[in-house]
Amino acid sequence: MNGITRRELMSLEITADIEQVGTNPSTTENFMSLVHKRMDRRQMLRVSGGGVTLAAIGSMGLTACGSDSSPAPAPTPAPVAPQPITTLNFSAVSKSLADRFIVPTGYTARVVYRTGDPIAAGVPAYTNAGTDDPATYDRRAGDCHDGVEYYGLNDAGTARDVNGSNRGILAMNHEYVVPQFLHQNGVTAGTTRVQAEVDREIAMHGVSVVEMMKQNASGAFDATGTWGYVQNSARNRRITAATPIEISGPLRGNAAMVTKYSPTGVRTRGTLNNCGTGTSFWGTLLTCEENWAGYFLRPSATDNLNRSAKEIFALQRYGVGGDRYGWSRVTAANAADQDNYARWTATVTPGATAADDYRNVANTFGWVVEIDPYDVTAVPKKRTAMGRFAHEACVANTPVVGQPLAFYMGDDSRGDYIYKFVSEAVWSADDANATNRMAIGDKYLDRGTLYVAKFNADGTGTWLPITLAAVQAAQAAAGGTPAYVFADQADVQLNTRLAADALGATPMDRPEWGAVNYATRDIYFTMTEANASAGRTGRRADNIDGANPRFYQDQRGATPSGAAATTNTGNTFGHIVRMAETNQNAGSTTFNWDVFLFGAQADSDPARVNLSGLTSANDFARPDGLWFSPNTGLAWIQTDDSGALLDQTNCMMLACVAGRVGDGQVLAAQPASTAAVGSTPAGAQLAATRVGRQVTESTLKRFLVGPLDCEITGVIETPDGRTMFVNVQHPGEDTPNAAIPTPASYTSFWPTAEKGAAGATPARPLSATVVITKTDGGRIGS
Template sequence: MRKLLPLISAHPGGRSALTCRYRCGDACFHEVPNTSDNEYVGDVIARSASRRSLLRASAVVTVAAATGATAFGRAPQASAAEGAAAPTAAAADKGRAARGLRFTPVAPNTKDTVVVTEGHDQNIVIRWGDPILRGAPAFDADNQSAKAQAGQFGYNNDYMAVLDLPYEGDRQLLVVNHEYTDEVLMFAGYDANNPTREQAEIGWAAHGLSVVVAQEDSKLGKLTAVTRHRLNRRITGTTPFEVTGPAAGSKLLRTSADPTGKRILGTLNNCGGGITPWGTVLSGEENFNQYFANGGSVTDPTTAARLKRYGLTGAASERKWERFDKRFDVAQEPNESNRFGWVIEIDPFDPDSTPRKLTALGRFKHEAAEPRLTEDGRPVLYMGDDEKFDYFYKFVSSKRMMKGTSRAAREHNRTLLDEGTLYVAKFTGDSPASEIDGSGKLPEDGEFDGSGRWIPLASGNTSYVEGMTAEEVYVFTRIAADKAGATKMDRPEDVEPSPRTGRVYIALTNNSDRGKDGKPPVDEANPRKSNKHGQILELTEHHDDPASQRFSWRLFLVCGDPADPATYFGGFPKDQVSPISCPDNLTFDSYGNLWISTDGNALGNHDGLFGVATAGSRRGEVKQFLTVPNGAETCGPIVQDRRVLVAVQHPGEMDGASVENPKSTWPDGPGKLVRPSVISVWRRDGGNIGV
């Protein structure tokens, strides 16, 4: 007889409690890991108010210094006052939406399907369980096995990257993260208290990444997965990884199975990512803590404090993997959890290459890893730590990228993210503290904005944090950032530098604890108490230099119901925008518009994908392009000229749902197992999206 899961109440906001249980180990219901007493932004706002004129003068200097594109593609910087780079052609068209956003917005809804804007069609590119490797069987819900899953598309697709195939012009290479597994939606009769070894091993195989070639339709934007291509690959929870960078071999990474500290099995909870200018793909390990058991039983005070800062405080894990592999038991393998929470790098064009964990980028709950290049060709990587009151980081490489695809160039470029300086951000507002009252009301200067600086944490074997070695900074980066006095943010998720202007956009998804008794107060970068809907922050590096240690910033969007006075849409009339809540993943189209997917819509509607103009007279105009089915989150996304790709994650993940009691019939209809899938959307007439 199937053992029923206990009845659980809905999560505050838009997520179901089932999502919280399987995605992040009920992180929101546990004590916030960041209990540091470092200085809040609110404490320094008053001191900064007298410098307001100086900051604005500095912004003008910043604009004047940004004079044009370089050999490495750095774009001209926009005027902070105008809020735009050179306007797109459509921006001058005052009666029309920006080019790329000329579609009829989808109305908010709760339909159990993918609803796309009128005049567009869609198809399933690939589903969980579809075979992608030679010898892998077709998906059979009643006869799943770990061996089969290791050759099939993984579960809960999240971040996606698309790369061109040089010698196959009608095909593209798709790289997809698989964040986590919903065992109760995967296995009929699942007993959460007594999972089987086979179910655990299927879970290991369903995590990680899939690399799969996709075939383009010559007339439309339709995309279809190509099974059993030579480049197709699965990376799972047991795939061997090489550890690189300054913490490789550290005693903090050594285990009984790996006394060298340089070889790790698997990657888990892969969320956001990025594509490097040299053609590799980055992926961030996020809520890894939930897979490890017995963190709360550790008695050594130093170790216990480190585990607690990363959310490892419990007894048994949700999935009970520790019963089948001792590496998931912190009491037996205290360093194994230190081997997760990294950015990984894979070469999607070499299926035999060993993926790498990059220790120079620090260890935390990585949501994103988005690069850009300095004027002299050094990569800079922006990264968010997706937890309430955690931080925003960047890494500046000390090496220049080598152009070309020669063996020498490839070997050199694979070292670029191993040497450099790791920073954490401190944001300062430019308005008096009395004007930031927690309601979301704009201060007198008309914007939430200010300046900031990048605080160095470590570079190579040098630590800039008192009382910590460089190895400790890399392995326990959160603790180092606490000591450095970084700004506590409202869940920094995805981040995306604009390819046109260089401005960096940060999705701050929400923070229901902001301003509560005993919790950090509001500040100008995080201006609302009990923040249910989140905001998008726009960051401009000083002199448009990604390696700079100073920046200016402002809130581009303050999300929620446009009728709510506590919202802001880049200055655009609020009665002309789509309501948006809980921004998560970000991307840009070729016209310079920002596209936002949401996670946990707290307005009572389904999550969706939205486009917003960042330049010209339509700046801040938000338009909803699609919505996803019951219980699903919108992930990915990728916006190309002829198609939009979205990863529909955890459809049917609603309280009380199970295989026997489905809450969604997507994508295959009644009687079929609900399956996370990637979809492609294109214009029915074959034209470009949004023009």
């Protein structure tokens, strides 16, 4: 989720995320290679009947501005969302490099929940000066707000109300931290870490559960008032990187989960790098652990001596190690507290057992975690039946009584896969209103079948079951000695990536958020990027016969955006794919697919780069967050751009009127050319690829632009569609640690002030939740 730029903070080096580098050694044909083949042979998308044309494959610092032979798509349409919006009537927000949050004319935006805000009685207001007591941070809003879900309450605040639109609970992820802003003078230099600083950082990870309501000037509930959070609500809580969490499902009690903290392998501490979210039909949050592998110290040169070859193979495939924040490098003032920091060292102690050290601690991360937002006493659970990888999101398809539930998940790393979990239990409508929600989670999430997607060149696809028998059969068919021999089904669930490799799943370009279009039941996934830059392998001119059809170099005017001609080339702008289950059955093992939308710069080569015909009203780079409104049917697309369009605009969110799989048209394949982004010679190439017709500005439009140096991520509405919550992550992240004593040099002052505005007083930037409403009280996007 978070961008590829990282700071070296004095002696503390924050390493690049594994997602950006990729650890998949598979030679299986990748997705964009299939795009080439399919689009070279057949019409891939058709113009939809509704006139929606989609590409082949839409406070301070808050401002309003102004017929072919392809396989048929799933045959039976699902019910259309209530009163769907078919034309975007708001004025597109222009691209912006201002340090503000800009929404269209006719909308208002207010910051309601910032990093450090107190969520318990007696906790003082956040000074935002790095001087707050570390002991209070587990009762404050975490850092780097990310995926978010809304859970309705009745107006009295006494009970769950799925239609409650005046009062509810926000449950949101705090993906990681921007540590330089959390401490008075930035991160203290040295080979060891300061205990108080690390305590803050650990507490600022995880999840917030916080009550929101409309209120009057006195802070009392008022259905006609303005939104704010309730500091003293008994429903508020934080789940941090230190919170006790249960291991649930097939890995519970497994030897691979045994640690010094839990010698029986049934518990762990904390949830890490929570990125995208999902929600269950019984009212729980599904939060996803993404870039967890880099948090642990594991010097391979010494630790490998004490590991089996099998263990080493798995650790390398997941990229375990890196010591991202150096949490293991604390000497506690009280020896009894040392275990809080020793737990971040994932190495074998010679002569010890797994119950004596933390050799297995990384095995307890990489899961979907279920949390009951309505019950502060409910212990969160890691649902191990759903596989272990870099989970980006977990989205469920529309439930059908008597059929199993399906949850779709992306593995956010270059060359990794799209997954589906199908429950063993079939859906009962009574479970939607159960009060023991975690027990319902046990029923649907602890037993089922995990699948991985294989995309075929003809526009069909197969869900490959990730079972021990299927993996062993695939390994036997491959011949030779398998690179990894699985011991049992629990081993398959633990090392999901290795099992998917063996099955021959289709490598994708960083699958991030998934979303379900409730009007059609199609499943969408963002593919953020696969550009080649320093230390990272991406698309090249000689390997675009794979799943990425575009090769080009990102330009900034007449200048390459990288320091050399080989940087920022390949699939820099990303794209979105979509899938339709056969017969719209979520438990099906086959599907149809196409590519929905290509990111691009508006003035780039329309034949090889801007394949969706984007204009200045809707061009974008690196789609990441994705969500469909069940109220309006609109798709909301959020960007995490770390370079492609940052010379023109900050990150953004767009609204799109979506169609369905198979609704577009193809264009002819194009030979290699020197035309590239900005029509500047740079060797653009599109090998044997067809693209879809252009979108229009009435069906894809920029809705908002965020402040400097931020990512826009996380979006949800109240059930009536009249209030939207959007998260702004890490404004000012590019500020170096050395700049902390000199606030004027911060790259953003948002949301306290606007950098660059006349008379603006410098302030440490904060991640924040913004509430958006329409001034006429109407539905968002209408």
